[in-house]
Amino acid sequence: MGNTLHITNGDGAGSLLKAANIEGDVLPWRDTMQSGPFPKGLSLEEHSKIRAEYFSGPAMPLSDVTRDFEIRDEHLKAFKNYEEVILWFEHDLLDQLQILQILQFFHGQDLKGKKLSLVCINEYEGIIPFRGLGQLSPEHIEALVPIKRPINEEHLKIANAGWQAFCEPDPTHLETYIQSDLSSLPFLKAALMRHLEEYPSLKNGLNKTQNKILELVRNGVTNPVQNFIEFMNSETVFFMGDWTHFREISKMCNGEQPLLSCSPNGKFLSPPDHEIEMEDFKDQILSLTDLGEKVMDGKRDAAELIKLDQWLGGVHLEYAKPLWRWDEKTEKLMKTEKLA
């Protein structure tokens, strides 16, 4: 497998490929994808600039994040130096969006003489529950090489259309796209449906992740680490790293009208945004505030309380403007003014 570029869903899978002594260079596609802006009509490099701004903060200076995106993009553009490019991904939303972005890039390229292949799985014998490639051993990874499938023009067309729909400022484009024939990328439809559930719900203005976090706290899962573990156990096609989970908790805990309270500090403190000893971090206890209880009972609109200002792909959700909301009953998005 000489002269191969392996693009992986992150550093974990990349390290496994190296440990499995699979020949070739490794490029981990570091981006959480499902949150933060991907405005319409921009190139890979233009999106990377915006993503770097989105991810940068006190723990990650803009210059460092920008550099890593630029180095990543340069490496992707070096695909011409390789005989084969193999994508290593799994079924979840994060990975399916990464596949869309990468294949959309290849859709516009001259691929004459290049082999493009995909390893994408949603299960592995003996690994239950299967969450992702990161759970596998180097031997497992090696055994996946023979199942790689060639990526053809049809895959590239579907991915290109999907990426355009994801970046549209009007999410009905994505809803329409989900109804089209996506069977050649078999995990895409379920993943994108889960993406739609990340819109604020019609019931209370919280997205599915936030609702689950509050529900777990209400049911006694008050430790932030345990809350993350239980959350992940409840998911099948959604992957969120622990930092992102803790940022969601911060959003609901540290605003002017908090839905969560945290002892002993009142505020929820989490690395890398706050300098806190791991022991102290793990000892924090969450509880629902009165407002949190009201939101869970559908009596208050969380979008307004947490001053929602969030991007999902190309859609900018702002609490002060009419919002696209997810109706769990009809499984459709609706644009609404404030909730009654």
Added chain:
Amino acid sequence: MNTLPEFDPLFHQPVRTRLSILLYVKGESFADLKSKLSITDGNLDAHLKKLSAAGFIESEMVIGDTQKSTRPYTVYELSPSGKKAFKKYLKALEKILNLTQKR
């Protein structure tokens, strides 16, 4: 008469030669590279991108590993194809050295 070897211009540049030596040996953070090479951020940035544009850089995100800091940082290293190309460059240098020593 021996023909003179060709040098890969990607490596045959004062900063990139030294940078490649460091990245060939082991993974290094941006801060460590900058300090060891005594160059500016912008200069190091440009050289890393140049190597990456050939597919010669691999990187790994490391979560802060000290008790006090949990800040993530990136470690860079020559990729397998980068190491292979750099070895070829070293062979060319060796050949030149051998030629001059024979005189």
